[in-house]
Amino acid sequence: MIRTGEQYRDSLRDGREVWIDGERVEDITRHPGFKPVVDIRARIYDLAHEEATRDVMTYVDESTGERNAIGLKLPHTQQDWHDKRRAVDTVMDDIGGIVTRVGDETIGEMWSLYDGKDVLNEVDPRFAENIDRHIHRALYTDPFHVSANTDPKGDRSKPPQEQDPDSLLHVVKETDAGIIVRGAKYETAAAYANQAFVKPTIANWGEEKLSDYALGFICDMGASGVKHICRSSFVGRAPSEDYPLASRFDEVDTLVIFDNVLIPWENVLFYQHTRAASFIRSTLHRYSAFAWVQRALRMADLMIGAALFNVRQTGLEKQQAVQEKLAALAVYRETINAHLTAAIAASEESPSGLLMPNQSMLYTGRVQACTQLPAMMHIARELCGGQICVTPSAASFHHPEIGKWMDKYYSINGNWVADDRRKLLAFGRDLLNSDYAGHRLTFQLFAQSPPFAHLAAVYRNFDFNTPLRHVKKSAGLSDRVLAK
Template structure:
């Protein structure tokens, strides 16, 4: 059943060993570095119960109300519902949050598609993944992802250095496996559980490797230690309106001989399963991730256009061209998301995947062009985003009059609104938080080279080969492949279906 914000807060209070800025955190829900983002996650839970959001945020499954984000996608409408629910959340909190669960549960659906791979080594593993997917739907936990290990010296195999550089199994017991090592996990310190799996690394060439392990980790388990990076939330809210509300704290989670019950083990000593999950990990989750890029694009457009309109520069053709570039970037993301749903594909387990070629192409374009779009937005906002004094200086009795004079533009744009907009733009584009988010976007769903690898694996090259074979008159000895890419085939099927509908309607008339 859907949880409340209070139930969520209660679930993460307790005996966790959490450290940040050289101090041990006694209550993660109250600490200033964590409280803003915990409050947002609690707000999302509470939205599910409120009449204004209930029908958007939840769905009925077997007579119970469950979160739309956790629902297994089986139809196009499921994906439209998920997209609408995410937009509703981002609009309600007035910003972008990425690691809140809906973008991570999809990684488990990828493993659900690989149940035959899991069953090769132990049918219980296939049953475990199905059990956990439905458990997430029923219990509505805050579910995050654990991927990246410290890795150590990458020129060496993990067996040739400190073995803890990659998470690994140290022993088996009747109760489960015992693991050691460490993982970087965004939001782990204030989440409930993590889908923990191998990183993109050489965990060994043996068919049965202790590094090839995947499991669900209860983040209240004994033996876990959470060592967090410094947060951005402690800054002055008036000067950093995004950093102080939306910082999602990254954590080095230490696994010090942590017991993972057998029912939580999804694969173990199975390099084929590890390879499969790495190759298909973002089959579903990339959609929610790219959707956040769309909202970031909206924020850049809004900040840049407000700044241009304040001084009348939006009338200049050069400014309009730069605004149009931002609009093209935004609509490129929108088009890929929309087409990925419209041309969705069945998965091996009977779920409905966003069109893989279009989704991964959209992700690559959204991430690879983000830094360029941020620079265009900086240009349109002007140099004042890096030279404007802070809010306290605007209020100081000896400087207030001067700043009101020089920052007021007209009766519509007075100094306080001008300062607020510049602070927003600075935090979005120029601050430590802005730099962190840019880096996060580049690596949160794997590094850029892997984005292109996913495109390469999912684009059907047969269509262009077949077309050129025919156009160039190549002999049958040349294997041109099948006619059309998956997207092409889906387009033809979609429009042929519409033609049939049109024909039926005309006949009826």
């Protein structure tokens, strides 16, 4: 059954070991560095109960008669994907910003496992059964589910066996109860999530058929031996009036330490068999990439809105050079929108009978969204102008002695008074120019694999046979040229 926001907060008070800035966190739901994003995740849970948004955020399961979250629903129809897209937009509209790691974008990795059941059955039929159970557990118990992916890695010129073995997460012991794992993973939101799908980053096992590093499992984020060491939060570094995004939407990243953690056998999804692990890695984002690209679309909207308001307030909107830059942002935005729309319209049946977004369209859209983002942010900076980096803080605008000067030089007309201009410039700075903006840019470029992996996904999923057939016919080539 869907949970309430308060039930989610209560689930985090499980004695988990969380550290930030050298401080052991007593209650993550109240700590200033975590509270804003915890409150947003709680708000998402509450949206599922409110009359105005309940039917957007949930559906009634035919087998149980219970309401479940749309984001966790297994996709079988195009309408399922339209519903998921609408639910994410509803969340972003409600909170007034972008959050990426909230669960709907990571549950798709479990559906990729579902598609790989035949491969996993070759290893051990129990693993496929575990996947079925965990997918339905997520659906019916509504946990906040994330995905622990990147290891610290160490010296990547050496295999893990030739350096500290804990540089990559691995199994150190098998027991009747399960496997004991050691190592570490980076994961956004792990410290305030309920569970994580933990899997290998890359194929580190060379030509081996079996490897203790080739494993994937579900781990309770409050389990014994799990330690969360978090990066510093952007919240509280400066007044929230001056950094309206960083103070509300920082999703804290965590180095998750697995210090001899017991993973029960029923939570092991694949283990040792490197072919299974490689297959999972190659198909991991066939569903989850959709949610990531949708977030990029919202980022494009925010950049366009911030830029357009800035040129309108200063009367530059009618200049051709300005219109060309706005058009470039619009092309970027609509390119993302087109790939999302086409990925649904041309959706494909997956190996397990689910409906997955058209893979070539989806992965191509991801490449466009991520690789063009730095250039689009720079265009938006140009349009916002230099004042986003030189404007004094809100305290200057509010000060009884110097506030009059801020009113004088920042008021333009009756529509654009100093306080609105200050708010817009602060928003633009935080969106495009702040430490938080730089962090988000790096996060978007690498959080769902690095750019070379994005292109590799396009290569694996693009239909190269059609262009070959066209050239064969047009050039009059023989049939044998199509033989591999």
